[in-house]
């Protein structure tokens with residue numbers, strides 16, 4: 114529930130849209146009737162309305178319009194909201210089914226069973242079951258129990274959600290009131306899916322060419338890209354979706370993947386540092402210079418969450434250094450900005466941006482960089498932090514890197530009493 118600790122303007126819209134059908138339906142539903150049966154039947158209806166509203170709003174959130182994500186604190190947070198709402202929609206649907214069945218138990222067990230499994234001609238109820246079954250199919254792989262998720266396969270499976278939504282809408286339109294409102298929310302949800310899957314890939318992506326592929330270390334390259342027509346405008350530290358079109362790629366051709374922009378906003382080339390973390394990112398290590406890519410974005414709000422009076426401390430590890438490289442390159446280009454960066458790497462050979470960052474630090478007194486090598490020094494300690502950034506308790510702290518590193522740093526900072534609202538983190542994983 115950490116997501117609820119820092120509400121954003123977009124959250125208000127989500128709450129309103131989720132509650133609207135219930136508010137409109139309440140006069141029709143009235144208050145619960147007497148006894149447990151009355152309460153259970155009321156709960157069954159209320160949870161059904163809330164569950165469907167949440168399902169529809171969850172789908173509408175996947176629209177992924179550039180800049181729109183800022184109202185939700187950036188796309189990674191928006192995806193967390195999408196996942197959380199989807200989960201609670203599923204729970205409410207379960208409560209809906211069970212409460213309606215339990216409400217019929219005092220009549221007879223047969224009545225309860227018939228509420229759940231009526232004769233086949235009661236199509237509306239079976240459409241509800243179809244929606245539930247499809248939700249189980251596309252939500253199940255997200256549980257650790259089923260092992261590591263194959264991201265692209267899961268994305269394809271997720272398309273079942275559109276069928277689940279149509280079945281759930283038909284179920285509700287058949288059995289409940291407030292038809293116009295459900296049509297409206299349904300159009301919003303299905304329109305968002307249609308935009309994302311059918312329209313955005315054709316109209317929202319900008320063509321670029323790869324001008325240079327620079328190896329930075331084993332399994333890490335930096336691509337330098339030039340626009341074919343219009344350029345993408347971004348703020349330092351934001352990310353985009355990159356779809357490579359190179360025919361010779363062994364994997365990931367035509368697949369979109371999120372990558373942080375490591376260049377400053379006004380640089381002549383747009384740069385992206387890519388680490389080999391799976392099939393598609395491994396194939397990009399040998400992408401053909403001159404080949405085309407499509408870019409969609411920008412997204413993200415990592416550095417917008419800054420406290421104007423506090424100087425920032427950046428803690429970046431592994432490929433999670435890229436948002437800070439983008440920010441440091443902006444300081445180098447404009448001469449404006451100050452920050453202290455601690456660059457966490459396994460060893461000097463894995464600190465692939467360190468030389469450039471040190472050069473920027475030498476030229477700009479407001480920017481400092483310190484390297485911390487895990488192999489030599491072990492996990493980062495409070496003593497190291499205090500030694501290299503004595504006023505860290507008073508700073509706004511930004512973390513980006515592997516999940517284990519972020520967990521360690523969050524614990525360390527919390528143990529020292531740094532307020533959680535001053536710690537911002539970005540993990541390169543939406544799941």
Ligand SMILES: Cc1cc2nc3c(=O)[nH]c(=O)nc-3n(C[C@H](O)[C@H](O)[C@H](O)COP(=O)(O)OP(=O)(O)OC[C@H]3O[C@@H](n4cnc5c(N)ncnc54)[C@H](O)[C@@H]3O)c2cc1C
Pocket residue numbers: 189262264265352365369370371372373374385386387388389390391392393394395432435540541542543544
């Ligand atoms: C906001 C953000 C910024 C990122 N910035 C960078 C960067 O600057 N440099 C860099 O090297 N990597 C970055 N990544 C990670 C990069 O997106 C993944 O390494 C890449 O998508 C892996 O794809 P794959 O096929 O190589 O590996 P896979 O084995 O398919 O995936 C490895 C993991 O990456 C994640 N992933 C895969 N595909 C996607 C997708 N389409 N959308 C979201 N997550 C996905 C999944 O969690 C998966 O478990 C970033 C990720 C996010 C979410």
